[in-house]
Amino acid sequence: MKNLTGFKTLLKREIARFMRIKIQTFVPPIMNAALFMIIFGFFIGPRIPQIEGIDFILFFIPGLITLNMITSSYSNSAFSLFLMKFVGHVSDILTAPMSYKEIVLGFTLGGVIKGLLVGILIYLTSLLFKPVIIFNLPLLLFFLILTSFVFASLGLTVGLWASEFEHVEIFTIFLITPLTFLGGVFHSIKFLPPILQTITWWNPFFHIVNGIRYSMIGLNEGNILIGIIMILLLSVASFSINLHLFRKGYKLRT
Amino acid sequence: MVNALSIKGLNKSYNGLQALKNINLEIEKGDFFGYLGPNGAGKTTTIRSIVGLNNFDSGSIKVFGYDVIKDYQKTRGLIGLSRQDIAFDPFLNVRKILEFQAGYFGIGKKDAETRAEELLKAFDLKEKENARFRELSGGMKRRLTIAKALVHEPDLIILDEPTEGTDVELRRRLWNYFKKINNEGITILLTTHYIEEAEKLCNTIGIINKGEMIKVDSTENLLQNMSNQKIEITLNQKLDKIPDKLKKQIKCELKKNGNVLEVVCKNADVELSKVLNALNAQKIGVKHVEIVKDQLEDIYLKITGGVREEFDRV
Numbered sequence: 067m068k069n070l071t072g073f074k075t076l077l078k079r080e081i082a083r084f085m086r087i088k089i090q091t092f093v094p095p096i097m098n099a100a101l102f103m104i105i106f107g108f109f110i111g112p113r114i115p116q117i118e119g120i121d122f123i124l125f126f127i128p129g130l131i132t133l134n135m136i137t138s139s140y141s142n143s144a145f146s147l148f149l150m151k152f153v154g155h156v157s158d159i160l161t162a163p164m165s166y167k168e169i170v171l172g173f174t175l176g177g178v179i180k181g182l183l184v185g186i187l188i189y190l191t192s193l194l195f196k197p198v199i200i201f202n203l204p205l206l207l208f209f210l211i212l213t214s215f216v217f218a219s220l221g222l223t224v225g226l227w228a229s230e231f232e233h234v235e236i237f238t239i240f241l242i243t244p245l246t247f248l249g250g251v252f253h254s255i256k257f258l259p260p261i262l263q264t265i266t267w268w269n270p271f272f273h274i275v276n277g278i279r280y281s282m283i284g285l286n287e288g289n290i291l292i293g294i295i296m297i298l299l300l301s302v303a304s305f306s307i308n309l310h311l312f313r314k315g316y317k318l319r320t
Numbered sequence: 321m322v323n324a325l326s327i328k329g330l331n332k333s334y335n336g337l338q339a340l341k342n343i344n345l346e347i348e349k350g351d352f353f354g355y356l357g358p359n360g361a362g363k364t365t366t367i368r369s370i371v372g373l374n375n376f377d378s379g380s381i382k383v384f385g386y387d388v389i390k391d392y393q394k395t396r397g398l399i400g401l402s403r404q405d406i407a408f409d410p411f412l413n414v415r416k417i418l419e420f421q422a423g424y425f426g427i428g429k430k431d432a433e434t435r436a437e438e439l440l441k442a443f444d445l446k447e448k449e450n451a452r453f454r455e456l457s458g459g460m461k462r463r464l465t466i467a468k469a470l471v472h473e474p475d476l477i478i479l480d481e482p483t484e485g486t487d488v489e490l491r492r493r494l495w496n497y498f499k500k501i502n503n504e505g506i507t508i509l510l511t512t513h514y515i516e517e518a519e520k521l522c523n524t525i526g527i528i529n530k531g532e533m534i535k536v537d538s539t540e541n542l543l544q545n546m547s548n549q550k551i552e553i554t555l556n557q558k559l560d561k562i563p564d565k566l567k568k569q570i571k572c573e574l575k576k577n578g579n580v581l582e583v584v585c586k587n588a589d590v591e592l593s594k595v596l597n598a599l600n601a602q603k604i605g606v607k608h609v610e611i612v613k614d615q616l617e618d619i620y621l622k623i624t625g626g627v628r629e630e631f632d633r634v
């Protein structure tokens with residue numbers, strides 16, 4: 067049984083939620099990115115040697131977009147669901163005639179849209195500092211959409227599991243932020259000693275940052291195919307986990 | 321004809337605490353069913369099992385013949401739920417709360433707007449349509465909760481303590497509204513611990529206590545068969561003992577209390593003339609006669625073994 071209207075309503079609600087707190091949603095990532103571009107791009111960047119003939123600022127803009135997009139889509143679905151549980155109106159969704167697939171997709175796509183908006187806004191901001199001509203737009207969209215999807219899904223899982231606000235932050239602090247930074251948002255893998263290069267290869271965030279960087283500016287430091295396969299697998303896996311948890315009523319049904 | 325609700329052998333425990341013990345319940349289409357029981361009896365747990373907010377250990381629940389687990393989308397579409405705990409989406413105003421609720425139930429934008437408008441008027445919330453729910457009074461919140469349950473015109477409406485914390489005026493209005501929609505053919509399951517509410521509104525009453533369904537019967541039968549009626553006859557004289565002849569003629573329990581003779585029976589109206597005739601034959605003068613009928617409350621207390629103080633009266 068399909069309830070497309072139900073799904074669309076939930077998605078609309080998710081969008082309405084972050085649009086109601088526009089400033090809180092969009093200003094911090096843009097400010098943050100703009101500051102990075104000013105300080106590292108203009109003040110420090112010229113002192114850093116080019117990477118494969120590319121200015122430092124150009125190198126880290128894709129990284130900045132990835133970092134902010136990941137945190138935005140993650141925190142959107144995590145906090146949205148957590149708050150719903152906290153306030154108690156999650157039961158409106160749970161007692162409506164929506165399939166679990168529709169519920170999970172509604173929440174997840176809300177996070178995807180927020181992540182994409184943040185990514186696009188940062189890209190537009192970066193044009194003020196360094197005009198970037200997109201190298202491969204379809205591939206870029208593929209990476210941006212699926213990366214947002216994976217992290218919106220992770221956010222949903224954490225939102226489900228969390229019983230305190232702190233639980234949501236823990237993942238950002240100890241998982242997402244360090245692994246994205248170490249995945250090469252600001253540095254080239256070539257800067258690292260061989261052993262760290264090998265370790266970085268096993269950091270999934272590296273392949274995400276690299277995929278987005280390649281499709282944006284054409285610089286490839288890894289293997290794009292691995293990135294594509296990995297992000298596809300992560301998307302399917304994270305969605306399936308959430309579907310399973312919602313179906314079981316994990317932390318939703320007593 | 322398939323029943324609106326059919327619960328068979330429902331068991332539910334919360335880490336060791338058995339909250340529902342083999343609950344069986346059939347509610348016919350169009351019935352106004354009162355689910356009566358003291359706090360903690362298991363009413364909300366039963367409801368949460370019906371709507372899918374609880375997992376249950378064993379048993380089956382069917383709504384209009386559809387299984388609540390196998391056909392969960394179908395059954396959820398048929399049910400309108402007004403939860404005991406009030407909770408609304410803090411990101412939406414009153415009107416949007418109703419419109420989004422309609423959307424979740426698959427109702428398109430145009431119809432959702434029309435329906436929201438109708439309900440805002442019916443529940444006197446039109447003035448507050450742009451308010452956030454935090455700005456509403458307790459009574460308004462309760463009205464909004466009930467309006468929300470009706471947005472998709474459900475066939476079975478479940479009202480979990482809908483009048484808890486309402487004032488007399490609102491309670492009367494809600495009662496009238498419930499009666500009205502029930503008369504239109506909608507099946508209602510109402511939980512309450514106010515006896516008067518069940519007595520006034522419901523055609524059928526189920527009494528639950530400590531997770532066990534103790535009695536299900538029509539309100540009428542419950543009042544008639546379950547109740548003991550009592551004829552209190554004040555005599556002109558004190559009786560040393562109840563005369564044997566009287567005991568033989570009257571098949572009811574007889575008690576004496578000073579110069580008052582108490583006749584405990586099922587149907588006082590029928591027994592009265594017999595008793596008076598018998599007394600007359602014994603030449604015992606009668607000063608005053610009074611018939612005392614048990615209220616549902618007394619029956620309820622008898623069944624649940626509760627004490628009167630525990631219960632709120634309306």
Ligand SMILES: Nc1ncnc2c1ncn2[C@@H]1O[C@H](COP(=O)(O)OP(=O)(O)O)[C@@H](O)[C@H]1O
Nearest residue numbers: 320334339357358359360361362363364365366
């Ligand atoms: N989420 C829960 N976890 C543990 N115990 C619960 C939970 N919900 C209800 N109970 C217990 O189950 C019993 C029935 O509660 P409930 O169904 O809410 O009763 P009622 O609605 O009749 O007042 C009570 O003993 C209550 O404490």
Ligand SMILES: [Mg+2]
Nearest residue numbers: 363364365404
């Ligand atoms: Mg209750």
